[in-house]
Amino acid sequence: MALEHRLTKLSLHQRGKDMVTGPNRPNDPTGKPYELAYKAQDIPAIPDPSVFNFQDNPNGSSTRSPSTPDLALPNLAECATHLEFLETLFVLRQKILVSKDLDEVMQTEPRREEKTGIQGDTKTFKDENLWGRRQIKWPLYVEFATIRFLAWRECFNKSNIMKITQDNLPPLDILMVWHSFLLNPRLFYNTCSDEPLFSVRFPWNHIHEAINSDEWSFTLGPRAAAHYKNNYGFAPDLYDDMASWKTLTHATRREIPRLGIKLSLYPSKIYESPCREYASLFETFRTTLAGQLRDAVIRQASFVDKMNSYMWIRSPALEGTIRRGISRYLNFCKLIKMSKITVVPTLDIDLVWHTHQCTAKYYGQAMKVLAGKFVNHDDTIEKPQLGDGFAETRALYRVHFGQEYRACGCWDCQALLTELERVLEKGESPDIDVIAMKVKEDVFYHRAVEWSRRHKTTLPMRRIAVP
Numbered sequence: 001m002a003l004e005h006r007l008t009k010l011s012l013h014q015r016g017k018d019m020v021t022g023p024n025r026p027n028d029p030t031g032k033p034y035e036l037a038y039k040a041q042d043i044p045a046i047p048d049p050s051v052f053n054f055q056d057n058p059n060g061s062s063t064r065s066p067s068t069p070d071l072a073l074p075n076l077a078e079c080a081t082h083l084e085f086l087e088t089l090f091v092l093r094q095k096i097l098v099s100k101d102l103d104e105v106m107q108t109e110p111r112r113e114e115k116t117g118i119q120g121d122t123k124t125f126k127d128e129n130l131w132g133r134r135q136i137k138w139p140l141y142v143e144f145a146t147i148r149f150l151a152w153r154e155c156f157n158k159s160n161i162m163k164i165t166q167d168n169l170p171p172l173d174i175l176m177v178w179h180s181f182l183l184n185p186r187l188f189y190n191t192c193s194d195e196p197l198f199s200v201r202f203p204w205n206h207i208h209e210a211i212n213s214d215e216w217s218f219t220l221g222p223r224a225a226a227h228y229k230n231n232y233g234f235a236p237d238l239y240d241d242m243a244s245w246k247t248l249t250h251a252t253r254r255e256i257p258r259l260g261i262k263l264s265l266y267p268s269k270i271y272e273s274p275c276r277e278y279a280s281l282f283e284t285f286r287t288t289l290a291g292q293l294r295d296a297v298i299r300q301a302s303f304v305d306k307m308n309s310y311m312w313i314r315s316p317a318l319e320g321t322i323r324r325g326i327s328r329y330l331n332f333c334k335l336i337k338m339s340k341i342t343v344v345p346t347l348d349i350d351l352v353w354h355t356h357q358c359t360a361k362y363y364g365q366a367m368k369v370l371a372g373k374f375v376n377h378d379d380t381i382e383k384p385q386l387g388d389g390f391a392e393t394r395a396l397y398r399v400h401f402g403q404e405y406r407a408c409g410c411w412d413c414q415a416l417l418t419e420l421e422r423v424l425e426k427g428e429s430p431d432i433d434v435i436a437m438k439v440k441e442d443v444f445y446h447r448a449v450e451w452s453r454r455h456k457t458t459l460p461m462r463r464i465a466v467p
Contacts, residue, residue, distance in 0.1 A: 013410055019447045026448040029440050034448055034460030042461045044449055047318050052077045054205045071369060072362035074355035079322045081208040082355045083313040089176055090308040091216040092239065093301065096141050097134050101243035106140060106257050108133045136257065142297045143260045144238060144278065145173035150285040151232060157195045164203040167223040169210060173238040180296040182358045186376040187292060189364060202358035214453065234274065241274065248272050261290045299379050306347060310409045314450050316442040317411060320418030325352045331401050333370035335393065344390040346407055353377065411446065415439045
C-alpha cells in the first residue's frame with residue numbers, strides 16, 4: 001500500500017478519528033458543508049441494505065452433492081450482521097456502565113465529598129472513584145445473563161424446537177452468552193455434542209431483523225418476547241428488568257451485588273420478586289460451566305472494542321473488507337493445515353473465523369476439510385505469547401500466497417484497496433488520481449454521516465453522486 005509508511009498512516013488515522021469525534025460536522029473534500037437530508041428519500045442507508053442478502057452462499061450448497069461436506073462458510077450478510085451484533089454489545093456495555101438506575105441497584109452511586117473552606121463556603125467534589133466502582137456492573141450483568149442462558153439452554157434441549165425463528169429468538173443477553181460459548185468450540189463440543197442445541201446455527205438473519213442500526217439497540221418482536229416470558233418466566237430485556245429493581249427495598253438492593261455464580265458464604269436474604277427467582281436460578285446453575293461462560297463473555301469485550309474502533313459496519317469499504325476477509329480466512333486455514341506453528345489471525349480473518357464458529361457442529365466438520373483437523377479457538381492466550389507467532393504467520397503467508405498478511409483496517413486503506421480491485425476487475429487501466437479522489441469523497445462522506453449519527457442530528461446527503 002502507498003500508505004504503508006508508519007508516520008503517514010498515523011497522521012491519516014488521527015485525521016480520520018478527529019473528523020468523527022470532533023466538535024464540528026465534517027465538510028466535503030473541497031471544504032464545503034454537505035447539504036442535509038431532510039426528506040426521507042435523501043437519508044443515506046449505511047450500511048447498504050443489499051449487504052444483508054442471507055441467500056448468498058459461498059459454499060455453493062444449492063449445487064452441492066450429498067457426498068460433499070457442508071463447509072458452512074460464512075457469507076457477506078452473516079459477517080456484516082456479526083459486526084452489527086458486536087456493536088450492539090458494545091453499546092449495551094457502555095449503557096450499563098453509565099446507568100444511574102443500575103448505580104442504585106448495584107450500590108455504585110456517587111460518593112461526593114463536601115468540604116468547607118476557611119471562609120465558610122461549602123464545595124461538593126466529584127467522586128473520582130465512581131468509574132472504578134462502576135466496573136462491577138458489567139461482570140454482574142454477565143453473570144445474570146449466563147444463568148439465563150443456561151436455563152434457556154436446558155429448556156430448549158427438552159423442547160421439540162429444532163431451529164431458531166423470528167418468533168422464538170432469545171433475548172440479547174442470552175444470545176451474547178451463546179455467542180461466546182460458540183467461540184470456544186472445544187468447550188462447546190465437549191459440553192453440547194449430544195444436545196439438540198449442537199446442531200443449531202446462530203440465527204444471524206433474525207438477529208439482523210432485531211437490531212436498530214441507527215442506535216445499535218436490540219428489540220425482540222412481540223411474539224418472541226411473549227414466547228420467552230411465557231416459557232421462562234423472566235422479563236425478555238435483562239437490562240430493563242435490572243434497572244427497574246431500583247424500586248425494591250434497600251435491604252433487597254443491598255443483597256443484589258452478592259448474587260452471582262461464585263458460592264457465597266452467606267445465604268441469600270432476598271425475598272422480593274424477581275430477584276428471589278434469580279437467586280434460585282443461581283442456586284440451580286452455579287456450575288463450573290457457568291464460570292467458564294462468564295469468563296468467555298468478559299474476554300470477548302476486547303474483540304468487541306477493536307471492532308468498535310474500526311467501525312467496519314459503517315465503512316464505505318464494508319463489502320470489500322469482508323469479502324477479502326473470507327478469502328484470507330480460507331488461506332489461513334490452509335496455513336494451519338501445512339504449518340506446525342501456531343498460526344495467528346489478523347482482525348479481519350478473526351471476524352470471519354468467529355462467524356464460522358457460530359455454525360455450531362458444522363464448524364468442526366468444515367475444519368477437518370479446510371485445515372485437516374478440528375481447530376479450537378483459544379482466546380485465553382495472552383497477547384505477548386502471540387507476538388512471534390504473528391511474525392512467523394506473516395512470513396509464511398508471503399511465501400505461500402505471495403501477498404502481504406498484515407492489513408491496515410482503516411476506512412481509507414480499505415476503501416482504496418476496494419476501489420482499485422473494482423477498476424482492475426473491469427479490465428480498466430487504473431488512474432491513481434481518479435481513484436484517490438473517489439475514495440476521498442467516499443470516506444469523507446461516510447465520516448460526516450457517522451459524525452451526524454453520533455451527535456443525533458440530521459444526516460448529510462451527497463452533493464454530487466459518485467459513480
